[in-house]
Amino acid sequence: MKSYAIEVRDFRKIYGDFVAVDGVNFVVERGEVFGLLGPNGAGKTSTLECLEGIRQPTAGHLDVLGIDPARDARKLHALIGVQLQTSGLPGNMKVDEAMAFICAYHRTAPRYDLLDRLGLAEKRESQYEGLSVGQQRRLALALAIAHRPQVLFLDEPTAGLDVGSRTELHQLIRELQTEGTTIVLATHDMAEAEKMADRVAILLRGRVVATGSPRELTATGDGFTKVSVRTEQSVLCTNGTEFPAVHQHSVKDDYAIYFSVDPGPTVSAILRYLEGTTDRLIDLRVERPSLEERFLEITNTGGVA
Amino acid sequence: MTALIHHFTFEFKTGLRNSTLLLMNYLFPLAFYAMMGLVMTQINPLFRESMIPAMVVFATMSSALLGLPGPLVESREAGIYRSYKINGVPAVAILGMPALTTVFHVLIVSIIIALTGNPLFGGQAPVDWMGFALVTLVAVLCCASIGALIGVIAKDSRAVVLLSQLVYLPSMLLGGLMIPLTVLPESVRPFAMLLPASHAMQAYTGLAYGQETALAPMGSLLVLISSGLLSLGLAIYLFNWDSRNSARRGHPLMALLALVPYIVALIVTL
Numbered sequence: 001m002k003s004y005a006i007e008v009r010d011f012r013k014i015y016g017d018f019v020a021v022d023g024v025n026f027v028v029e030r031g032e033v034f035g036l037l038g039p040n041g042a043g044k045t046s047t048l049e050c051l052e053g054i055r056q057p058t059a060g061h062l063d064v065l066g067i068d069p070a071r072d073a074r075k076l077h078a079l080i081g082v083q084l085q086t087s088g089l090p091g092n093m094k095v096d097e098a099m100a101f102i103c104a105y106h107r108t109a110p111r112y113d114l115l116d117r118l119g120l121a122e123k124r125e126s127q128y129e130g131l132s133v134g135q136q137r138r139l140a141l142a143l144a145i146a147h148r149p150q151v152l153f154l155d156e157p158t159a160g161l162d163v164g165s166r167t168e169l170h171q172l173i174r175e176l177q178t179e180g181t182t183i184v185l186a187t188h189d190m191a192e193a194e195k196m197a198d199r200v201a202i203l204l205r206g207r208v209v210a211t212g213s214p215r216e217l218t219a220t221g222d223g224f225t226k227v228s229v230r231t232e233q234s235v236l237c238t239n240g241t242e243f244p245a246v247h248q249h250s251v252k253d254d255y256a257i258y259f260s261v262d263p264g265p266t267v268s269a270i271l272r273y274l275e276g277t278t279d280r281l282i283d284l285r286v287e288r289p290s291l292e293e294r295f296l297e298i299t300n301t302g303g304v305a
Numbered sequence: 306m307t308a309l310i311h312h313f314t315f316e317f318k319t320g321l322r323n324s325t326l327l328l329m330n331y332l333f334p335l336a337f338y339a340m341m342g343l344v345m346t347q348i349n350p351l352f353r354e355s356m357i358p359a360m361v362v363f364a365t366m367s368s369a370l371l372g373l374p375g376p377l378v379e380s381r382e383a384g385i386y387r388s389y390k391i392n393g394v395p396a397v398a399i400l401g402m403p404a405l406t407t408v409f410h411v412l413i414v415s416i417i418i419a420l421t422g423n424p425l426f427g428g429q430a431p432v433d434w435m436g437f438a439l440v441t442l443v444a445v446l447c448c449a450s451i452g453a454l455i456g457v458i459a460k461d462s463r464a465v466v467l468l469s470q471l472v473y474l475p476s477m478l479l480g481g482l483m484i485p486l487t488v489l490p491e492s493v494r495p496f497a498m499l500l501p502a503s504h505a506m507q508a509y510t511g512l513a514y515g516q517e518t519a520l521a522p523m524g525s526l527l528v529l530i531s532s533g534l535l536s537l538g539l540a541i542y543l544f545n546w547d548s549r550n551s552a553r554r555g556h557p558l559m560a561l562l563a564l565v566p567y568i569v570a571l572i573v574t575l
Contacts, residue, residue, distance in 0.1 A: 082391040104308035
């Protein structure tokens, strides 16, 4: 058995004159949560839809669980679960009916417990068109995992969900991963990707511009550490004092923020400086840049950071 | 099998839950039947002779040509087929189940019309009920297949209305429902022979009522059967899962091949 669940090699997808995906390569290991990140139009959904067997790739090699999605989509669909970004069910189909209907085609018993788990217990007799957007997405997720797929594709799974549902979804993803499910997560939500994904690939204009674990990605790039300082009199926000190893300086919400290439000397110098003033330190934070900041750095530089 | 039963049950319920389908499957044909029974039989007593088959053909066309294609297009546009595809629902079931449930709805209305036409409005009852049932079944299956084909090839919801009306309106005017084929002007008759309604009425006249017909009734039945099979085959072949995905197996104009049995029949009778 191959160690990876998904292999994408030299994958291209072209619509007319528009190149949506241009030579993408990545591998998703079995049991991994893999994040596919990128701005709108980066090629995330095209990549997912070709992996799911919904669209035909223009060129390249795609392998999901040893199956070529373009050749044997029906066999593949028995093994994968998909929550599409844009999909639907008939407006008059009831929630319970949808579960029974989809599970019948997957030849598995209906998983009504998932409806309860995803907060749809009171909506089981409601028709699909009567559900809120968040409820529709939760139902789509319940249907995607009802047949216990080996690989689960989630396209913007938390879009339109409230905080409680989002937390429940994250918990569910963790449980599925523990059970051995491989999960591919396409999202705009960097905090979600940082929290949930073991590894991510950042797509930009149809190309993979960075891959690695969120920790690896945030440790690379320009390597800045963010030092945020808040004082009683906000003296650092107004006088523009320079400190060693600081590359960039800004002010946000009463915090003086320094991006330092060497945080030790920077923090020492800030504390020494404050000791020499009448101002008093309220808060000092030393943080690695978030995945979102790293993502913005990469996308703003066109993927060369 | 369980999946198909679930699918059929859901589609059948849709025919009753969806207000448009309820209108096209039941309310419109039954209201029109009541109106024609009350008014037309008074204006033209001869209408009683063909009232029952004419109203059954009308109900068939309402459900199959006006009711069936629209939801097929709307489902494709709404991404429902994408959801179905990733969950292993085959294209044959996506097309076949709505068509099959349409057949059932039409058969229910047909039974109502057949059983009440004579006692309520004095409509002439068929002399051969088996022949009547056979022609009804064939006509309904044929029209449901044509409806499915229209739903498959129509680009969007607006186009589906135009395509449906392209078959429905001429069928109403020239199909022998109001005016018998023999009374139509010679110049118009070839056009009438391109319509499934004309062949259904001819088959009813010959096989259910034992009367003389302009076309051989078994020939008309054969035209309906071959047209139904051809339409269904073309619908499955041209089926497109996704309105956003331009890749499809054949050009929509291939649907015109469904006219071949009618053209052959026309050539044979000339």
